[in-house]
Amino acid sequence: MLTMTYEYKLQPTPEQIAIMEQTLDVCRSVWNFALRQRKDWCASRKSPVNACSLNCEYIISTDEPFPNYHRQAKQLTDAKKQYPELKTVHSQVLQQTLRTLDRAWDDMRARGFGFPRFKNKYRLRSFVFPQLGKDPIRDDALKLPKLGWVKWRLSRSIPDGFEIKQARVVRKASGYFVALSLQLDVNIPSAMPHGHPLGLDLGFDKFVATSDGQEIKRPRFLTTLQRKVELLQRRLKSKQFGSNNRHQLNQKIARLHQRITDTRKDWHFKLAHHLCDSVGMIFVEDINFVAWQRGILSKHSADAGFGQFFKILEWVCFRRNVYFAKVNKDGTSQTCPNCGSHTGKKTLDVRVHYCHECGYTTTRDVAASQEIRNRGIAALGHSVVENVCGLEATGSIGHNTLVGTGRSRKLAS
Template sequence: SSSVPLKLIGFIGYNSMMRTAYQYKLRPTKTQIIELDRWLSMLCSQYNYLLADRFNWYEQNRSPINSCPLRSHLPELRDHPDYFSQKKTLPQFKKTHPWYRIEIYSQVLQDVVKRVKVTFDRFLKGDSNGKRSGRPRFKQRSRYRTFTYPQMKDGCWQGNLINLPMFGKVKVVLHRPIPDGFKVKTASVTQKADGFYLTLSLEDATVPTIKPDFNPDKITGIDVGLKEFLTTSEGETVAIPQHYRKAQKRLRVIQKRVSRRQKGSNRRQKAVKQLGTQHKKVADKRKDFHFKTANWLLSKYDVVAHEDLNVKGLARTRLAKSVLDAGWSNFLSILTNKAENAGKVGHSGKCL
């Protein structure tokens, strides 16, 4: 028989540091919402400025080998703007733009430099697999939604408040407590359709990440599909919910409302916000379904194997809407993370 690539979730592996991420809803005041919008506008401008600096160097210093002109203007030579050189320009930038020094935390500005570096490196060099991304685009304010604190100090939590450096204390909807022993490494504030969210990266080196043994009778394989969301090797099935298709009629009504309204008007902006809120409801329902399905699998089995699917390739076919509505990639990512948190480490291989 032909070999089928499989990925095993929950296989015994090596010990590693426990890392996880928790997301909470923020409840900022009206004044804080205005300040958050101002921060994002300023950081968006800084991102575009740094990206333009990289593009200027790239356009002035590249020359195709097979079409180099005999006579051409030689621009003034300058060093390649990399991560460290752009980071060194921040002190001078704060002198010429003192409001950045007064209002925005320095490490948040430094994280913008890192974002530009990652984006441009993917364009020129590619990712870890060598796959290059397209030409980076300058961000509109509506598309720049996140800023990050690369380091958080101990004691940043005070009840249901989090103290963000140079911003102040913000109320958090603490729907679940942070596990004991975990340390907050980074914090990201993201603007979504229904408000602002806080994403925390947590770390604990003392939590064991290896399950000492597993029951050989609790091993299963799953096959994801479009008729049934998944089918286990024991014949158990999970129905596919089709959240997007069920909400498609409502989304179509709101989308028409957006297209009929004048660009740049307040009424169009209000309709766009309604459309974003409706899309987020669909995404939240899908995510909740993925988490519950992953919990059900890991409560019954110690080892779960699934086929190594080319989801991106399937998403380019005429089945794209159904594939994206099922969200296989997100589900398998959630399944892998929850397996690791349960003391199981994923392992990939081939099965004949």
């Protein structure tokens, strides 16, 4: 089963914009009420049996079951009789809001996330239509429930044979967009290992270093506009809550952040296509980027968008028939890619790799990327018979010549 998501810009009328804003407000109210109900149920059971809670808690009967999705969906049906504004929104849209909350609640318990957040009008920005009607697409418009035909920019045609499974309407700073989930009942095999192998090592100074000796510096997407963002946010403190001036300033800040996000994503796609040129295999480290954003370099990690880049790179490799695989990240900078000997732990200020066993010298990041490539090839059961950087390290940055005769021994998988 092949699934893709295509995003298009909507051009709604003022009446359709009002309906979409009303839908977002109702979805936000349903989300906040359902989340409050779940948190009250948990809070009523956290107090010991022999003591009173230090905070004021609702007293909920002990035999009251947990308000899961199915119970809250049934309560939502009953609430429409008391609150007519709930009927203005498509029923499946509200059900999808409860499903999203239920999924976030499960992630909190299974993946160690925090409590889902309450949403204000700036946080909840999208809603989902899980089903569309018959023939909902025209060249100039898309038919959505409760909205009718909405004009859009068909920036790229939908591939033949794909079925539209759902549509997500998203409100961004630059307007309204729709993300269509396309599905085709076909199994496409992944790319097989072939061609020239390439190892990649990510870092904060150099965004990526390749096993061919190329080092690409990390653009500072946020840093270049950080002063402007700080000035706008400083002005935001003096604006009254709920005022039009505060709302307009929030929109200006959002447009600036969207500009940063779009620039970063565009650069990631261009870099992914550049790396896929003239290679058949790409190997990367299996890294937990969530942990990277919890340290002292959290802002720089978020600005670089390493996790997004890996997802984009994997997708580009799939589209261009390039084999993509992840390898173990432990000790890549402590192993010589030329002879395989352990060089010892290096501090972050040591940027040059030198092996006392074979005398191989190169930059630290390039050596790590070459070791990543070697591990990827070893996992495939092949052998490394060429120099660590091929015949000649053309295009390398920071060093001119990479010495060494290459690792000639067999690397078993």
